[in-house]
Amino acid sequence: MKDEPEQDRCSCSIVHEGPVASARAAEAPVSRLLDLAELFKVLGDPSRLRILNALGAAELCVCDLSVALDMSQSAVSHQLAVLRGARLVRARRDGKSMFYALDDDHVREIVGIATTHLDERKG
């Protein structure tokens, strides 16, 4: 993602003007792509996926997650902050504990489809 003048990016002659025009027309807004990439980036980490997976089964506090996933409290907390930033989980305080839960069902859907993709592609 650099911002340079549009020229000699490629030494070739544009072989297929139609498709290129289509591609340009279909170009999504930059802000939208950045948001999407950010969301996927958040999903693109095993530790965070484990947390999401665990929260898919039950609402859990930081300590629970730490124990269940065998991660340090600090690591869990840091990752929960990231997940919270992406609106993937929501927090609720109850006394000294902070309970986390999936914020909506989109996560399940996305993970479900991604899993299907993996199943079909690999084995």
Next chain:
Amino acid sequence: MKDEPEQDRCSCSIVHEGPVASARAAEAPVSRLLDLAELFKVLGDPSRLRILNALGAAELCVCDLSVALDMSQSAVSHQLAVLRGARLVRARRDGKSMFYALDDDHVREIVGIATTHLDERKG
């Protein structure tokens, strides 16, 4: 994702045994999580999303993409290699050109749901 003995990961007493047990039971296989994370990681980059988006509109060769997205040929090629590795795009040679296309429709679905998520969460 560290591999350490399961002990004193957290100084707290396990407040909620039931949920923790559920979480443990629901724990997905590590290999599966790694694959999933890898897939999302690939989707978690604006340049690659732009490429996928463009390919969603039409089959394009490297040069087309380079021009349409104003990226260097090298950058496009590198990212296409990553996308190919994740089985998200497929390549077809025609003469000197290599044509790329989305490998299946899961990408569209995933991006669609993610977009919905963004729409509902942000504005």
Next chain:
DNA sequence: TGAACATATGAACAAATGATCATATGTAAT
């Protein structure tokens, strides 16, 4: 108020990542 517990956060550091540059591979036409 003070002690103990639960969570959050900042600094630091190793590892991973994405772009660029230079160059190699592959294809077609002369």
Next chain:
DNA sequence: ATTACATATGATCATTTGTTCATATGTTCA
């Protein structure tokens, strides 16, 4: 074969990322 074009790939480097350690914030109870 040689030249030109299209794409792939290796090396390098600045940036980002995830974990750990240390410490701060917040809550409950004595």
